[in-house]
Amino acid sequence: MATADSLQRFTFDKSHVRGELVCLKKTLGDILERQSYPEPVNALLGQLLAAAALLSATVKISGLLTLQVQGNGPVQLLQAETTHDGKLRGIARIDSEKTLTQGNILGEDGRLIITIDPDEGRRYQGIVALEGDNLATSLEGYFRQSEQLATRLWLSCEQGVAAGLLLQELPKLGELQEEMEVDEDAWTRLTHLASTVRDDELLHLDNEQLLHRLYHEEVVRTYDLEPLKFSCSCSKERLAVAMEQMGYEECQEILDEQKKIRADCQFCGQHYSFDQSDINGLFPLQSAKNQVNKLH
Template sequence: MSDTISRFIFDNSDVRGEHIRLEKSYQDILSIHHYPPGVANLLGEFLAAASLLSATIKFEGALILQVRGDGEIPLIMAEANSKQELRAIARDANEAMSTDFKTLIGNGQLAMTIAPDNGKPYQGIVSLDGNSLAHCLEAYFQRSEQLATRVWLCANGQHASGLLLQQLPSIKPDLDRWEHLSTIAHTIKNDELLNLDVETLLYRLYHQDAVRLFDSKPMVARCRCSRERVAQALISIGREELDDILLEKGQIETNCEFCNRLYQFNRSDVDALFEQGSDITRH
């Protein structure tokens, strides 16, 4: 029931929906870092939102939702990819004691990056207007995509859930139907969103609206860091600086900031990194 994302549509309508409910994947991510409750809740909303948004686009790759602000959390981000894998982090957030969105985030920018496995990333940015992540996302869609979109998000440290309604691009949108469907969804309460499975929730909201639910897809917490990616980052730092670290510490150690996995490189590892591509420059 939990850790699944489900698509639904309405018969004879240009409105589609996505529903997400996370439990284990959310808790797996929270167990890596020890966040204060307000941060853990907001991170759950980011995970739910990134999952919903990645499900609305057809692509192979990752969708990254990120906010940099001047509030209690300098940076918060969540990533969902087309294999339904999730990761997230709130950087330097251990002292963030608020539960209020504005206090946690402050003023800043919301960036949505679509990073295809093959091809250039695309990034859309909006300033943070709104008292919740859901409102900021709705404003984002209004401005940058001009798609009528409504988002509901809720998380409590145990579950993270979300619902998205979106009017698909059409020459003659059925505004009355959109108004009707989004008004009904607006009656949803946080505890319903957190605790009900998708069938029960949709029945409660739309039993008079010919809603059609597709098969659910499983979501998991999985980081996409790798030794190869870390090696690339080390190469970009440059040989000289790496030699300094080796001289001082004997080896290079770095943790992935998402999953905390430790990567170690000793002197011969570093030698190997620079031997592979540097022959041309040496001769």
């Protein structure tokens, strides 16, 4: 699979349609090996990660894109994050009291939240109702509601490989359009052809083979592969912010009991620990006061 762990954009000549293909293999393996989710959960998380990569490439900002699925079924939360430069991480939270049944993993009345945190500028958030366990359909609903750009998605994940295909109709640019000979039926035809894609083709053909299989009668232009990989943005400094929010008293209470405050990153499993000197450094005023009190 020559095109694994990358995203590739493509366009069709004489049409206002663009596309993207994504395939995650090592990236997905690196994310899943840190957890031990049941296979159906792995499959949904894989699809969500593929979707995050596809969506991130449609948003032209530098920053973080997060897809969060909140369900009331056996899986309460699925989260996939990607940076504009292709660093992905993801997580699932499972309600162990509920049994996983195929097709009802996320339950009913769930929601899908799309958050974009640009490095500069304001955070954007969109929420859409979840359509059962079908993430692709739910995301199409999001584009219908918010972007008003017709968008179709195909997602698949099986046995350690996740893949996705996205087609999007681009806004027509008034004057330019008149100069160009534009194929007005392209959207209908191209999405119809895409919907003939089978899961095994999406997962196991490389991009060139797949585009040939779907579009051998079209003129497809492909762009450079954009590499994707697992990477976690956690750090002791970031966890320190959470400690500060917890407050001095609570931190000191744990320290008095356990000598250290231990915290593990949910995404990558990295262990962090804070000792007395860390906490003194975070809360210099309170800790100095506490020491004075102890002397008296």
